[in-house]
Amino acid sequence: MQKTYDFKLYRNGTWIESLTGETDTIYSPTDGSVVGTVPIAGAVDVQAMLETATAAQKAWGKLPAIQRAKVLHAFCAEIRANAEELAQLITREQGKLLKVARFEVEVTCSFIEYAASHARHLEGDIIPSDNPDEQLLIHRVPRGVVVAITAWNFPLALAGRKIGPALVTGNAVVVKPTPASPLSTLALCDLAKKAGVPDGILNMVTGDVEVGKTLVESPLTKMVTMTGSTPTGQAIARSAANNLTHVQLELGGKAPCIVFADADLDQAVAGALHSRFDNFGQVCTCNERMYVEASVYDAFMAKFLAEVDKLKLGDPIEEDTDLGPLTEARSVTNLENLVAKTVEQGGRITRGGARPKGDAFAKGHFFEATIIEDVTQEMDIVHKELFGPVLPVIKFEGFDQAIAYANDCEFGLAAMVFTKDLSKIMRLHQVLEFGEIYINRGHGELHQGFHNGLKLSGTGGEDGRYGLDQYMEKKTTYLKY
Structure with a gap:
């Protein structure tokens, strides 16, 4: 008999119950069998998640990027050590061919490792001033808390695609896995903990559209990276507008x-x-x-x-x-x-x-x-x-x-x-x-390209050095000496 997964919310390095007490059941698209259950979070759960990430990010963002990269490499080692279980889970919840699911697990690691390889290249600029005895210093700094919303067609790889660049650049992350196939993404949490990802830096919350809306509308959220449909992306852009939150959207295609x-x-x-x-x-x-x-x-x-x-x-x-x-x-x-x-x-x-x-x-x-x-x-x-x-x-x-x-x-x-x-x-x-x-x-x-949609296919883009830049703010200092 196959294992049934019963996940909770993951906050500050701990599995916790949702305050709503409500759950969602995930069924196999192959035969309709139950694969697992996940909680449906409420607004209070979301607020606590964002507050935890905001507090934890400050210390993480001050670490040298190369130290953050070492944690990400350890994270990938744990993923690979559990690759077969993750692949089987992807196939059960999403329907993907098992041979392709195994490849997806490896792609998840390569997304994270590619981002980690940039740890020594998160570079700014020194620019000559128009004034004597002055220089302009442009620094790239973390945005803060990144909300990552994933799609069901590549549940694990899309999570890795967002987690890797967000963490290596010094942000904390709150992931909202797709409701259709969230289980393999949630399975990453224990692996991150074992690898040494600090508590509060990687958090996961599950739920419906209202959960996503609450995440996006919060002033604690400094960036939203989302993969999904164009109507959902448009709704996210509208919800993020009040706080002028930076959005990166990979949407539909034809x-x-x-x-x-x-x-x-x-x-x-x-x-x-x-x-x-x-x-x-x-x-x-x-x-x-x-x-x-x-x-x-x-x-x-x-x-x-x-x-x-x-x-x-x-x-x-x-x-x-x-x-x-x-x-x-x-x-x-x-x-x-x-x-x-x-x-x-x-x-x-x-x-x-x-x-x-x-x-x-x-x-x-x-x-x-x-x-x-x-x-x-x-x-x-x-x-x-x-x-x-x-x-x-x-x-x-x-x-x-x-x-x-x-x-x-x-x-x-x-x-x-x-x-x-x-x-x-x-x-x-x-x-x-x-x-x-x-x-x-x-x-x-x-990975080294730029996955960028035009028209109604998105904004911002992912992958490569152009995608990595989405996860950082720029600060300019005018230095008079």
């Missing part, structure tokens, strides 16, 4: 995947396939709409559909499974409605299109790998975020039409392009309205 006639078609098939069905399409940078140049459309689609046919839908624990369940039941309903609407508008389903039949899928949130052709640019499915294993495919004629179609979108997170033409490649960064552009490969950002 990434185009453009295949030009001069592309290496095998390379394009592999990239497009990975970028649609990775994590069952539940990735903000996924291939959400595919544009194929008309002259190679038939040849490309023959190869692409042959690869789609090889995908196995099943239990994410099994090694040969390619597609598992969607995390939330409402995602399946959303896909059903969008597929039906697309067919009504003239789209043609050439693969999948429905929930799979059979007892193995009856209790889970499963949906078939679905390809829809004869799609036109004005259809709803081209503009609404899918976040699942459904792909609309559109023909285009020439460079200008491809770019116009791609940019016809309220989101601007990521785009993928396959072409051998250097002229096209050099023009792409100028004309594509997306923060990340992948050329001749599928999606998948690197």
